[in-house]
Amino acid sequence: MEASRKKPKPKPQFWRWAAASIVFRLVLIYFPKNLNFATRPEVSTPVTSLRRLAEGYWLKQSSMSPYAGSMYHGSPLLLSVLGPLTGNKIDGFSYHLLCSLVSVVADFISAMLIRATGQSLQRASEKSLKSLGLGKLLEDSDILPSGDIAALVYLWNPFTIVTCMGFNTTPLENMFVIISIYGACKGLAPLAAFGWTIASHLSLYPAVLIVPVILLLGYGPDAPPRKLFLRIHSAKDEDISLSESNTSKGLTSQKKELTSFSWRPVVLFLSWAFIWTSYILVLCGIFMRDFGGLQEMFKRTYGFILTVKDLSPNIGVLWYFFAEVFDFFRSFFLIVFHVNILFMILPLAMRLYHRPCFLAFVYMAICSMLKSYPSVGDSALYLGLLALFINELSEMPFSFFLFCGYVGVSLLSPVMHNLWIWRGTGNANFYFATAMGYACFQVILVVESVSSTLNHDRKITKLIKTSNA
Numbered sequence: 001m002e003a004s005r006k007k008p009k010p011k012p013q014f015w016r017w018a019a020a021s022i023v024f025r026l027v028l029i030y031f032p033k034n035l036n037f038a039t040r041p042e043v044s045t046p047v048t049s050l051r052r053l054a055e056g057y058w059l060k061q062s063s064m065s066p067y068a069g070s071m072y073h074g075s076p077l078l079l080s081v082l083g084p085l086t087g088n089k090i091d092g093f094s095y096h097l098l099c100s101l102v103s104v105v106a107d108f109i110s111a112m113l114i115r116a117t118g119q120s121l122q123r124a125s126e127k128s129l130k131s132l133g134l135g136k137l138l139e140d141s142d143i144l145p146s147g148d149i150a151a152l153v154y155l156w157n158p159f160t161i162v163t164c165m166g167f168n169t170t171p172l173e174n175m176f177v178i179i180s181i182y183g184a185c186k187g188l189a190p191l192a193a194f195g196w197t198i199a200s201h202l203s204l205y206p207a208v209l210i211v212p213v214i215l216l217l218g219y220g221p222d223a224p225p226r227k228l229f230l231r232i233h234s235a236k237d238e239d240i241s242l243s244e245s246n247t248s249k250g251l252t253s254q255k256k257e258l259t260s261f262s263w264r265p266v267v268l269f270l271s272w273a274f275i276w277t278s279y280i281l282v283l284c285g286i287f288m289r290d291f292g293g294l295q296e297m298f299k300r301t302y303g304f305i306l307t308v309k310d311l312s313p314n315i316g317v318l319w320y321f322f323a324e325v326f327d328f329f330r331s332f333f334l335i336v337f338h339v340n341i342l343f344m345i346l347p348l349a350m351r352l353y354h355r356p357c358f359l360a361f362v363y364m365a366i367c368s369m370l371k372s373y374p375s376v377g378d379s380a381l382y383l384g385l386l387a388l389f390i391n392e393l394s395e396m397p398f399s400f401f402l403f404c405g406y407v408g409v410s411l412l413s414p415v416m417h418n419l420w421i422w423r424g425t426g427n428a429n430f431y432f433a434t435a436m437g438y439a440c441f442q443v444i445l446v447v448e449s450v451s452s453t454l455n456h457d458r459k460i461t462k463l464i465k466t467s468n469a
Contacts, residue, residue, distance in 0.1 A: 007381040012062075014115075021155035022108060028165050031102045035165060042413055045373035046310045047073050047203065050099055050167045052088060055084035065291035065298035070309075074288040075202055076297060077280070078169060096167065103164040110384075111151040113182040118147025118388045120185050121357060124221035125391075129460075146390050153385030160409065163377035170377030173202045176380060180209060181360055184216035187263045192217065195271035200278055202312045203304050205367040206339065208253045210273075211349050212363065215356035217265040259443055264420075301450045306338060310352075313431055315413065316374040320432045328416040341370050351454075358453055369439050376410075381444075386449060396452040398444060405441040409434055412455035 028035065037043050038051060046052065056072025057079050060064065066072050067080055085098045122145070154160055164168050180195030192213055199206035264303065288297050304310070311319045318337060325333055344366055352359045361382050368378035387391070391401075413434040417427035 003067040014152065017152050018108075018111065018155060019150075021111075021161075023389075024103060025100075025104045025107070025161065026449065028161070029104070031095055037165045038167035040162075040166065041313050041417065042315045042376050043162050044168045044200040045314055045375050047305065047313065047373050048170050048173070048375065048377070050082065050169060052081060053078060053169070054086035057086055065185055065296070067291070067296065073301055073304040075168065075301065076284050080287065082169070099167060101163060103171040105167075106175040107160060107164050109157065109363045110171070110175045110178045111155045111176045114154055114384055114388070115147040115151035117178075117182050117185050117357070118145075118150045121221050121388060122146055127174040146388050149390055150384055150387035153387040153451070154380065156382050157383060159376040159380035159383070163380055166377075168375070168377070169202070171377055173199060173206075174377060174381045176202065177206050177209065177364070178384075180206070180213055180358060181216070181385075184213040184269075185357065187217065187220075187223050187265060189217060194267050194276055197273055197280060201277075203301055205341075205371050206364075208345055208363045208367065209360055211345055211436060212356040213269065215349070215353055216265050217269055218261040219264065219354070219356065221357065235429065245452070274345050291424040305348070305372050307334065313417065315376065315429070315435055315438055316369075316371065317432070317435050318370075318372055320435070324426075337370055340421070341366060354457075355453065357385070358389055358449075362446060364443060364449060367444050372409055379406075386445075389449075389453065392456040393449055393452045396448055397456075398448055400440055402445050402448075405437070405444075407440045409441065413438070 038049070044051075052072045053074055056066035056074070059068055059072075060079055060083070066076065072079075082099065082102070137363065160171075174198035178194050178195070178197045180199060181191075181196055183189070183191030194214055196206065196209055198211070284297055285294050288294060292318070308318050309321050311323045314318055321333070322330065345363070348359060348362055352362065364378070364385065365380040368374050368382060371378070413431070416426060416430040416434050420431050421430060
Protein backbone atom coordinates (compact mmCIF):
# COMPACT_ATOMS: atom_id res chain seq x y z
CA MET A 1 0.00 0.00 0.00
CA GLU A 2 2.79 2.40 0.91
CA ALA A 3 4.55 1.68 -2.36
CA SER A 4 1.31 2.33 -4.27
CA ARG A 5 0.81 5.68 -2.52
CA LYS A 6 4.32 6.79 -3.34
CA LYS A 7 4.37 9.07 -6.37
CA PRO A 8 6.57 7.87 -9.21
CA LYS A 9 9.58 10.09 -9.77
CA PRO A 10 9.70 11.74 -13.19
CA LYS A 11 12.50 10.55 -15.39
CA PRO A 12 15.07 13.29 -15.99
CA GLN A 13 15.62 14.30 -19.59
CA PHE A 14 19.32 13.67 -19.25
CA TRP A 15 20.23 12.67 -22.77
CA ARG A 16 18.28 15.56 -24.29
CA TRP A 17 20.22 18.11 -22.22
CA ALA A 18 23.52 16.30 -22.77
CA ALA A 19 23.02 16.31 -26.54
CA ALA A 20 22.04 19.99 -26.41
CA SER A 21 25.31 20.83 -24.60
CA ILE A 22 27.32 19.05 -27.30
CA VAL A 23 25.39 20.83 -30.09
CA PHE A 24 25.96 24.15 -28.30
CA ARG A 25 29.71 23.48 -28.24
CA LEU A 26 29.75 22.52 -31.91
CA VAL A 27 28.02 25.78 -32.78
CA LEU A 28 30.55 27.80 -30.77
CA ILE A 29 33.45 26.03 -32.49
CA TYR A 30 32.76 28.00 -35.67
CA PHE A 31 33.34 31.32 -33.90
CA PRO A 32 36.79 30.86 -32.28
CA LYS A 33 38.27 34.12 -33.53
CA ASN A 34 35.22 36.18 -32.59
CA LEU A 35 35.02 34.71 -29.07
CA ASN A 36 38.81 34.84 -28.62
CA PHE A 37 38.82 32.60 -25.53
CA ALA A 38 42.31 31.28 -26.35
CA THR A 39 43.89 34.61 -25.39
CA ARG A 40 42.10 34.95 -22.07
CA PRO A 41 44.43 34.48 -19.06
CA GLU A 42 41.52 33.00 -17.09
CA VAL A 43 41.13 30.20 -19.66
CA SER A 44 44.54 29.43 -21.12
CA THR A 45 47.77 29.23 -19.11
CA PRO A 46 51.46 28.87 -20.07
CA VAL A 47 51.23 25.15 -19.25
CA THR A 48 47.95 24.32 -21.02
CA SER A 49 47.97 26.63 -24.05
CA LEU A 50 47.71 24.81 -27.38
CA ARG A 51 49.24 27.84 -29.09
CA ARG A 52 52.41 27.18 -27.13
CA LEU A 53 52.11 23.49 -27.99
CA ALA A 54 51.95 24.43 -31.68
CA GLU A 55 55.16 26.43 -31.19
CA GLY A 56 56.84 23.44 -29.54
CA TYR A 57 55.70 21.14 -32.34
CA TRP A 58 57.10 23.52 -34.96
CA LEU A 59 60.45 23.56 -33.15
CA LYS A 60 60.50 19.76 -33.07
CA GLN A 61 59.70 19.59 -36.77
CA SER A 62 62.65 21.94 -37.31
CA SER A 63 64.96 19.48 -35.48
CA MET A 64 65.20 21.70 -32.42
CA SER A 65 64.23 21.05 -28.83
CA PRO A 66 60.50 21.69 -28.28
CA TYR A 67 61.48 23.48 -25.05
CA ALA A 68 63.82 25.93 -26.78
CA GLY A 69 62.75 29.55 -26.44
CA SER A 70 60.81 28.94 -23.22
CA MET A 71 57.43 28.76 -24.94
CA TYR A 72 56.26 25.18 -24.45
CA HIS A 73 56.20 23.58 -20.99
CA GLY A 74 53.89 20.62 -21.42
CA SER A 75 54.44 16.90 -21.82
CA PRO A 76 56.42 15.73 -24.86
CA LEU A 77 53.77 13.06 -25.37
CA LEU A 78 51.17 15.75 -26.08
CA LEU A 79 53.36 16.94 -28.95
CA SER A 80 53.05 13.53 -30.57
CA VAL A 81 49.30 13.28 -30.00
CA LEU A 82 48.06 16.86 -30.49
CA GLY A 83 51.00 18.34 -32.40
CA PRO A 84 49.86 17.13 -35.85
CA LEU A 85 46.44 18.73 -35.22
CA THR A 86 48.00 22.17 -34.80
CA GLY A 87 49.03 22.45 -38.44
CA ASN A 88 47.40 25.13 -40.55
CA LYS A 89 44.99 22.74 -42.26
CA ILE A 90 44.50 18.98 -42.30
CA ASP A 91 42.30 17.62 -45.10
CA GLY A 92 40.67 21.03 -45.43
CA PHE A 93 39.80 21.39 -41.73
CA SER A 94 41.14 24.28 -39.65
CA TYR A 95 43.37 23.31 -36.72
CA HIS A 96 41.07 25.28 -34.39
CA LEU A 97 38.18 23.06 -35.42
CA LEU A 98 40.08 19.80 -34.96
CA CYS A 99 41.52 20.70 -31.56
CA SER A 100 38.16 21.97 -30.36
CA LEU A 101 36.53 18.70 -31.43
CA VAL A 102 39.04 16.83 -29.26
CA SER A 103 38.01 19.02 -26.32
CA VAL A 104 34.31 18.39 -27.00
CA VAL A 105 34.87 14.63 -27.00
CA ALA A 106 36.92 14.88 -23.79
CA ASP A 107 34.14 16.87 -22.10
CA PHE A 108 31.51 14.33 -23.11
CA ILE A 109 33.58 11.38 -21.88
CA SER A 110 34.24 13.20 -18.59
CA ALA A 111 30.53 13.87 -18.11
CA MET A 112 29.61 10.22 -18.75
CA LEU A 113 32.24 9.04 -16.27
CA ILE A 114 30.99 11.54 -13.69
CA ARG A 115 27.47 10.21 -14.24
CA ALA A 116 28.59 6.61 -13.76
CA THR A 117 30.56 7.57 -10.66
CA GLY A 118 27.51 9.33 -9.21
CA GLN A 119 25.34 6.28 -9.80
CA SER A 120 27.89 4.08 -8.02
CA LEU A 121 28.04 6.50 -5.10
CA GLN A 122 24.25 6.59 -4.84
CA ARG A 123 23.96 2.80 -4.84
CA ALA A 124 26.68 2.56 -2.19
CA SER A 125 24.93 5.20 -0.08
CA GLU A 126 21.59 3.37 -0.25
CA LYS A 127 23.27 0.10 0.70
CA SER A 128 24.99 1.76 3.66
CA LEU A 129 21.79 3.35 4.95
CA LYS A 130 19.91 0.07 4.69
CA SER A 131 22.65 -1.75 6.59
CA LEU A 132 22.34 0.88 9.31
CA GLY A 133 18.61 0.29 9.57
CA LEU A 134 17.67 3.58 7.92
CA GLY A 135 15.88 2.18 4.91
CA LYS A 136 12.78 4.18 5.82
CA LEU A 137 14.80 7.34 5.36
CA LEU A 138 15.30 6.44 1.69
CA GLU A 139 11.55 5.97 1.23
CA ASP A 140 10.56 9.21 2.96
CA SER A 141 13.13 11.53 1.37
CA ASP A 142 13.37 12.58 -2.26
CA ILE A 143 16.87 11.57 -3.32
CA LEU A 144 17.98 13.37 -6.44
CA PRO A 145 19.86 11.49 -9.19
CA SER A 146 23.24 12.97 -8.30
CA GLY A 147 25.06 11.32 -11.21
CA ASP A 148 22.79 12.88 -13.85
CA ILE A 149 22.84 16.27 -12.15
CA ALA A 150 26.63 16.27 -11.76
CA ALA A 151 27.15 15.33 -15.41
CA LEU A 152 24.83 18.12 -16.59
CA VAL A 153 26.47 20.59 -14.21
CA TYR A 154 29.81 19.71 -15.75
CA LEU A 155 28.53 19.94 -19.34
CA TRP A 156 26.63 23.22 -18.88
CA ASN A 157 29.04 24.93 -16.54
CA PRO A 158 30.19 28.13 -18.30
CA PHE A 159 33.70 27.44 -17.03
CA THR A 160 33.69 24.08 -18.82
CA ILE A 161 32.32 25.60 -22.03
CA VAL A 162 34.83 28.44 -22.27
CA THR A 163 37.64 26.01 -21.44
CA CYS A 164 36.46 23.73 -24.24
CA MET A 165 36.50 26.68 -26.65
CA GLY A 166 39.74 28.09 -25.23
CA PHE A 167 42.18 26.03 -27.31
CA ASN A 168 43.98 24.37 -24.38
CA THR A 169 44.70 20.95 -22.91
CA THR A 170 42.68 21.36 -19.69
CA PRO A 171 39.72 19.22 -20.90
CA LEU A 172 42.11 16.31 -21.48
CA GLU A 173 43.72 16.75 -18.05
CA ASN A 174 40.31 16.84 -16.37
CA MET A 175 39.25 13.74 -18.27
CA PHE A 176 42.18 11.71 -16.94
CA VAL A 177 41.51 12.90 -13.38
CA ILE A 178 37.91 11.72 -13.70
CA ILE A 179 39.05 8.41 -15.23
CA SER A 180 41.19 7.84 -12.16
CA ILE A 181 38.30 8.52 -9.75
CA TYR A 182 35.88 6.44 -11.82
CA GLY A 183 38.28 3.50 -11.98
CA ALA A 184 38.85 3.61 -8.22
CA CYS A 185 35.11 3.90 -7.52
CA LYS A 186 34.44 0.84 -9.69
CA GLY A 187 37.35 -1.09 -8.19
CA LEU A 188 39.27 -1.14 -11.50
CA ALA A 189 42.83 -0.72 -10.26
CA PRO A 190 44.56 -0.72 -13.71
CA LEU A 191 42.19 1.98 -15.02
CA ALA A 192 42.57 4.06 -11.86
CA ALA A 193 46.35 3.78 -12.09
CA PHE A 194 46.30 4.76 -15.77
CA GLY A 195 44.18 7.87 -15.17
CA TRP A 196 46.17 8.93 -12.10
CA THR A 197 49.53 8.45 -13.84
CA ILE A 198 48.59 10.36 -16.99
CA ALA A 199 46.91 13.18 -15.04
CA SER A 200 49.93 13.55 -12.75
CA HIS A 201 52.27 13.48 -15.73
CA LEU A 202 50.36 16.22 -17.55
CA SER A 203 49.89 18.71 -14.71
CA LEU A 204 51.68 17.37 -11.58
CA TYR A 205 49.04 18.49 -9.03
CA PRO A 206 46.70 15.48 -9.49
CA ALA A 207 49.43 13.40 -7.83
CA VAL A 208 47.77 14.26 -4.48
CA LEU A 209 44.78 12.17 -5.59
CA ILE A 210 46.72 9.03 -4.73
CA VAL A 211 45.25 9.29 -1.20
CA PRO A 212 41.53 9.31 -2.14
CA VAL A 213 42.15 6.73 -4.87
CA ILE A 214 43.74 4.34 -2.36
CA LEU A 215 40.90 4.96 0.10
CA LEU A 216 38.35 4.28 -2.63
CA LEU A 217 40.02 1.02 -3.57
CA GLY A 218 40.51 -0.03 0.04
CA TYR A 219 37.21 0.99 1.63
CA GLY A 220 34.93 1.41 -1.34
CA PRO A 221 32.74 4.43 -2.29
CA ASP A 222 31.66 7.14 0.13
CA ALA A 223 29.57 6.05 3.13
CA PRO A 224 28.71 7.28 6.63
CA PRO A 225 31.51 6.97 9.23
CA ARG A 226 32.50 3.34 9.76
CA LYS A 227 32.24 3.62 13.53
CA LEU A 228 28.46 3.71 13.00
CA PHE A 229 28.61 0.31 11.34
CA LEU A 230 30.65 -1.04 14.23
CA ARG A 231 28.18 0.41 16.74
CA ILE A 232 25.05 -0.86 15.04
CA HIS A 233 26.45 -4.34 14.41
CA SER A 234 27.76 -4.57 17.97
CA ALA A 235 24.25 -3.85 19.19
CA LYS A 236 22.88 -6.55 16.91
CA ASP A 237 25.48 -9.04 18.08
CA GLU A 238 24.40 -8.50 21.68
CA ASP A 239 20.79 -9.29 20.81
CA ILE A 240 21.64 -12.52 19.04
CA SER A 241 21.45 -15.67 21.12
CA LEU A 242 24.13 -18.34 21.00
CA SER A 243 21.76 -20.73 19.22
CA GLU A 244 21.57 -18.43 16.18
CA SER A 245 25.12 -19.07 15.06
CA ASN A 246 24.45 -18.81 11.32
CA THR A 247 22.89 -15.38 11.65
CA SER A 248 25.77 -14.28 13.85
CA LYS A 249 28.30 -15.40 11.26
CA GLY A 250 26.39 -13.50 8.56
CA LEU A 251 26.38 -10.29 10.56
CA THR A 252 30.06 -10.69 11.38
CA SER A 253 30.99 -11.14 7.73
CA GLN A 254 28.82 -8.16 6.76
CA LYS A 255 30.48 -6.02 9.42
CA LYS A 256 33.90 -7.07 8.20
CA GLU A 257 32.95 -6.25 4.61
CA LEU A 258 31.74 -2.75 5.54
CA THR A 259 34.54 -1.74 7.90
CA SER A 260 37.73 -3.55 6.86
CA PHE A 261 40.38 -2.16 4.53
CA SER A 262 41.15 -4.28 1.47
CA TRP A 263 44.84 -4.26 0.59
CA ARG A 264 44.69 -6.37 -2.56
CA PRO A 265 43.30 -3.69 -4.93
CA VAL A 266 45.65 -1.11 -3.39
CA VAL A 267 48.71 -3.26 -4.09
CA LEU A 268 47.38 -3.89 -7.58
CA PHE A 269 46.92 -0.15 -8.09
CA LEU A 270 50.46 0.64 -6.95
CA SER A 271 51.86 -2.07 -9.23
CA TRP A 272 49.99 -0.76 -12.24
CA ALA A 273 50.95 2.82 -11.37
CA PHE A 274 54.60 1.75 -11.41
CA ILE A 275 54.11 0.03 -14.77
CA TRP A 276 52.33 3.01 -16.35
CA THR A 277 54.91 5.45 -14.92
CA SER A 278 57.79 3.38 -16.28
CA TYR A 279 56.10 3.17 -19.67
CA ILE A 280 55.56 6.94 -19.83
CA LEU A 281 59.14 7.67 -18.78
CA VAL A 282 60.46 5.30 -21.46
CA LEU A 283 58.36 7.01 -24.13
CA CYS A 284 59.45 10.46 -22.96
CA GLY A 285 63.07 9.31 -22.85
CA ILE A 286 62.84 8.11 -26.45
CA PHE A 287 61.25 11.39 -27.50
CA MET A 288 63.85 13.51 -25.68
CA ARG A 289 66.96 11.47 -26.47
CA ASP A 290 68.25 14.15 -28.86
CA PHE A 291 67.09 17.13 -26.77
CA GLY A 292 68.70 16.68 -23.35
CA GLY A 293 66.88 13.58 -22.09
CA LEU A 294 64.49 13.25 -19.16
CA GLN A 295 66.43 15.75 -17.07
CA GLU A 296 65.65 18.50 -19.56
CA MET A 297 61.99 17.47 -19.63
CA PHE A 298 61.69 17.58 -15.83
CA LYS A 299 63.36 20.98 -15.73
CA ARG A 300 61.14 22.48 -18.43
CA THR A 301 57.85 20.99 -17.23
CA TYR A 302 57.70 20.30 -13.49
CA GLY A 303 60.53 22.73 -12.76
CA PHE A 304 58.62 25.44 -14.60
CA ILE A 305 55.51 24.71 -12.52
CA LEU A 306 57.31 24.63 -9.17
CA THR A 307 59.53 27.69 -9.69
CA VAL A 308 56.74 29.94 -11.09
CA LYS A 309 59.03 31.55 -13.65
CA ASP A 310 56.24 32.93 -15.84
CA LEU A 311 54.60 35.86 -14.03
CA SER A 312 52.03 36.68 -16.67
CA PRO A 313 48.61 37.50 -15.11
CA ASN A 314 46.17 34.68 -14.41
CA ILE A 315 43.21 33.95 -12.16
CA GLY A 316 45.50 32.81 -9.33
CA VAL A 317 47.41 34.82 -6.73
CA LEU A 318 50.99 33.60 -7.09
CA TRP A 319 51.87 35.72 -10.14
CA TYR A 320 51.27 38.99 -8.29
CA PHE A 321 52.91 37.82 -5.09
CA PHE A 322 56.14 36.71 -6.76
CA ALA A 323 56.20 39.84 -8.92
CA GLU A 324 56.39 41.89 -5.71
CA VAL A 325 58.50 39.70 -3.42
CA PHE A 326 62.24 40.28 -3.10
CA ASP A 327 64.43 37.71 -4.87
CA PHE A 328 66.16 36.91 -1.58
CA PHE A 329 62.86 35.53 -0.16
CA ARG A 330 61.60 33.92 -3.39
CA SER A 331 62.82 30.38 -2.62
CA PHE A 332 61.36 30.51 0.88
CA PHE A 333 57.89 31.50 -0.29
CA LEU A 334 57.98 28.97 -3.12
CA ILE A 335 58.44 26.28 -0.49
CA VAL A 336 55.69 27.78 1.67
CA PHE A 337 53.10 27.83 -1.11
CA HIS A 338 53.81 24.34 -2.41
CA VAL A 339 54.25 22.67 0.97
CA ASN A 340 50.97 24.25 2.08
CA ILE A 341 49.17 21.81 -0.22
CA LEU A 342 51.07 18.86 1.24
CA PHE A 343 50.35 19.93 4.82
CA MET A 344 46.60 19.64 4.20
CA ILE A 345 46.69 16.12 2.77
CA LEU A 346 47.03 14.08 5.97
CA PRO A 347 44.59 16.00 8.26
CA LEU A 348 41.86 16.00 5.62
CA ALA A 349 42.42 12.32 4.87
CA MET A 350 42.12 11.46 8.57
CA ARG A 351 38.84 13.38 8.88
CA LEU A 352 37.25 12.40 5.56
CA TYR A 353 38.65 8.92 5.03
CA HIS A 354 35.10 7.52 4.88
CA ARG A 355 34.26 9.86 1.96
CA PRO A 356 37.17 9.47 -0.52
CA CYS A 357 35.30 10.91 -3.53
CA PHE A 358 34.44 14.02 -1.55
CA LEU A 359 38.06 14.12 -0.39
CA ALA A 360 39.12 14.17 -4.05
CA PHE A 361 36.92 17.25 -4.58
CA VAL A 362 38.53 18.98 -1.60
CA TYR A 363 42.04 18.21 -2.84
CA MET A 364 41.26 19.48 -6.34
CA ALA A 365 39.73 22.68 -4.97
CA ILE A 366 42.78 23.34 -2.77
CA CYS A 367 45.13 22.72 -5.70
CA SER A 368 43.08 25.10 -7.82
CA MET A 369 43.59 27.82 -5.20
CA LEU A 370 47.33 27.31 -4.69
CA LYS A 371 48.65 26.01 -8.01
CA SER A 372 51.10 28.10 -10.02
CA TYR A 373 49.04 28.54 -13.18
CA PRO A 374 45.32 28.01 -12.45
CA SER A 375 42.45 28.45 -14.87
CA VAL A 376 38.67 28.29 -14.77
CA GLY A 377 38.94 24.75 -16.13
CA ASP A 378 40.22 23.67 -12.71
CA SER A 379 37.07 25.10 -11.14
CA ALA A 380 34.94 23.29 -13.72
CA LEU A 381 36.46 20.01 -12.56
CA TYR A 382 35.93 20.39 -8.83
CA LEU A 383 32.45 21.91 -9.26
CA GLY A 384 31.48 18.85 -11.30
CA LEU A 385 32.77 16.60 -8.52
CA LEU A 386 30.98 18.69 -5.89
CA ALA A 387 27.65 18.18 -7.67
CA LEU A 388 27.95 14.45 -6.95
CA PHE A 389 27.08 15.27 -3.34
CA ILE A 390 24.03 17.42 -3.97
CA ASN A 391 21.94 15.30 -1.58
CA GLU A 392 24.43 15.72 1.27
CA LEU A 393 24.90 19.45 0.57
CA SER A 394 21.24 20.36 0.13
CA GLU A 395 21.35 22.46 3.31
CA MET A 396 24.75 24.09 2.72
CA PRO A 397 24.69 27.76 3.82
CA PHE A 398 25.88 30.64 1.66
CA SER A 399 25.18 28.69 -1.54
CA PHE A 400 23.40 31.64 -3.19
CA PHE A 401 26.14 33.98 -1.99
CA LEU A 402 28.80 31.71 -3.51
CA PHE A 403 26.88 31.46 -6.77
CA CYS A 404 26.67 35.25 -7.03
CA GLY A 405 30.35 35.51 -6.11
CA TYR A 406 31.45 33.16 -8.89
CA VAL A 407 29.25 34.99 -11.40
CA GLY A 408 30.58 38.36 -10.26
CA VAL A 409 34.22 37.31 -10.53
CA SER A 410 33.57 35.80 -13.97
CA LEU A 411 32.14 39.11 -15.20
CA LEU A 412 34.58 41.45 -13.46
CA SER A 413 37.78 39.64 -14.34
CA PRO A 414 37.70 40.38 -18.11
CA VAL A 415 36.65 43.97 -17.39
CA MET A 416 39.53 44.61 -14.99
CA HIS A 417 41.99 42.96 -17.35
CA ASN A 418 40.80 45.18 -20.20
CA LEU A 419 41.08 48.33 -18.07
CA TRP A 420 44.63 47.40 -17.07
CA ILE A 421 46.17 45.96 -20.24
CA TRP A 422 44.32 47.57 -23.15
CA ARG A 423 42.81 50.84 -21.97
CA GLY A 424 45.53 51.80 -19.51
CA THR A 425 43.04 53.33 -17.08
CA GLY A 426 43.76 50.77 -14.34
CA ASN A 427 46.67 48.87 -12.90
CA ALA A 428 47.61 45.36 -11.77
CA ASN A 429 45.74 45.82 -8.49
CA PHE A 430 42.45 45.98 -10.38
CA TYR A 431 42.91 42.53 -11.85
CA PHE A 432 44.54 41.08 -8.74
CA ALA A 433 41.52 42.15 -6.68
CA THR A 434 39.29 39.84 -8.74
CA ALA A 435 41.83 37.04 -8.30
CA MET A 436 41.79 37.56 -4.53
CA GLY A 437 37.98 37.54 -4.51
CA TYR A 438 38.00 34.34 -6.56
CA ALA A 439 40.37 32.69 -4.07
CA CYS A 440 38.22 33.80 -1.13
CA PHE A 441 35.07 32.34 -2.68
CA GLN A 442 36.88 29.06 -3.23
CA VAL A 443 37.98 28.98 0.41
CA ILE A 444 34.40 29.60 1.58
CA LEU A 445 33.13 26.88 -0.77
CA VAL A 446 35.57 24.29 0.58
CA VAL A 447 34.96 25.18 4.23
CA GLU A 448 31.17 25.21 3.96
CA SER A 449 30.97 22.05 1.88
CA VAL A 450 33.17 20.12 4.33
CA SER A 451 31.11 21.46 7.23
CA SER A 452 27.83 20.47 5.55
CA THR A 453 29.09 16.97 4.80
CA LEU A 454 30.17 16.44 8.40
CA ASN A 455 26.82 17.80 9.61
CA HIS A 456 25.09 15.30 7.34
CA ASP A 457 27.08 12.49 8.98
CA ARG A 458 26.13 13.80 12.44
CA LYS A 459 22.48 13.83 11.38
CA ILE A 460 22.71 10.14 10.44
CA THR A 461 24.37 9.43 13.80
CA LYS A 462 21.47 11.09 15.63
CA LEU A 463 18.93 9.11 13.61
CA ILE A 464 20.67 5.88 14.55
CA LYS A 465 20.70 6.81 18.23
CA THR A 466 16.99 7.69 18.02
CA SER A 467 16.10 4.44 16.31
CA ASN A 468 18.12 2.40 18.83
CA ALA A 469 16.47 4.20 21.72
